[in-house]
Amino acid sequence: MYLWDLALRKGNLGYIKYxxxxxxxxxxxxxxAFHIFEFIPVERKWEIDEAIIQNRLSKFKDPRDPIWLAVFPEGTDYTEKKCIKSQEYASEHGLPKLENVLLPKTKGFICCLQELRGSLDAVYDVTIAYKHRLPDFLDIVYGVDPSEVHVHIRTVELYEIPTSEDEVTEWMIERFRQKDQLLSDFFTKGHFPDEGTEGDLSTPKCLANFLVIVGLTGICLYLTIFSSVWFKVYVVASCAYLSFVTYFSIQPPQLIGSPEGDDLHAKKAL
Structure with a gap:
């Protein structure tokens, strides 16, 4: 959720993919919406997911096509129960026991890195911390925001990341150990190191966007209910089409390149 907010502030909302x-x-x-924005669905079974990720990412390799690819190496949300299970696994395999994050699953990240390394600008290591308590799913559904959200971003240049799978695994585990320490320090001090502040989003702009969305939604509902039968047929057919292409994961043709010229290099980040 807050990655969308970050992308909005940086003018990359339309380019973020999960x-x-x-x-x-x-x-x-x-x-x-997930399908239209080309999000990548995975089964969390590597023998199935590897081919899916490779196939989807093959369409994003053109350096002129901007993309922010959001990857969550932990593979799930953080809970106390999952943390205990992660610590037990760490003890059995001689890995660091983490308190505030889960041990990362590295295969997906390595696959993304291998597929996009030739066109990536950087990897952003993002750590999000919440004041007082971690919001749960229902908080997000009902729009109950935490009192404060702190986002720590470290830009990792590609030359800093090893190339072999074993070395990348070790590198990522070390990154998560540092991330765990970063969160421990946050809970002690109440802020990240060298923390700045981000200005509020423009209220008039947000209000204008909200009114446009509400207006268009209202017009569509009105036309659907009170217009001719042909418009109703169009709406039903559109819903059926979206359901069909989403269920069978049918992707639209990829637009290659940028209309502004072949020498343009768009921002790509993982």
Whole structure:
């Protein structure tokens, strides 16, 4: 959620893409948006997901096509129960026991890195901390924001990341150990090191966007209910089409390159 806010502030909202659980692609209406924005659904079974990720990322390699690819190496949300399970695994395999994050699963990240390394500008290591308490799913659904949200971003240049899988795994585990310490320090001090402040989003601009969305939604609902039968047929056909392409994961043709010229290099980040 807050990555969307970050992308909005940086003018890249239309370019952010998530790797998410395939079960989310079954949500009514939301799944249509996920499909249109070219999010990548995974089953969390590597023998299935590897081919899916490689196929989807093959369409994003053109350096003229901007993309922010959001990858969550932990593979799930943080809970106390999952943390204990992660610590047990760490003890059994001689890995660091983490208190504030889970041990990362590295195969997905390594696959993304291998597929996009030739066109990536950087990897952004993002750590999000919440004041007082971690919001749960219902908080997000009902729009109950935490009192404060702190975002720590470290830019990692590609030359800093090893190339072999074993070395990348070690590098990522070390990054998560540092991330765990970063969060421990945050909970002690109440802020990240060298923390700045981000200005508020423009209220008039946000209000204008909200009114446009509400207005267009209202017009569509009005036309659907009170217009001719042909418009109703069009709406039903559109919904059926979106349901069909989402269920069968049919992607639209990829637009190659940028209309502004072949020498343009768009921002790509993982």
């Amino acid at each position: 790797i998410l659980k395939s079960s989310l692609m079954k949500l009514p209406i939301f799944s249509w």
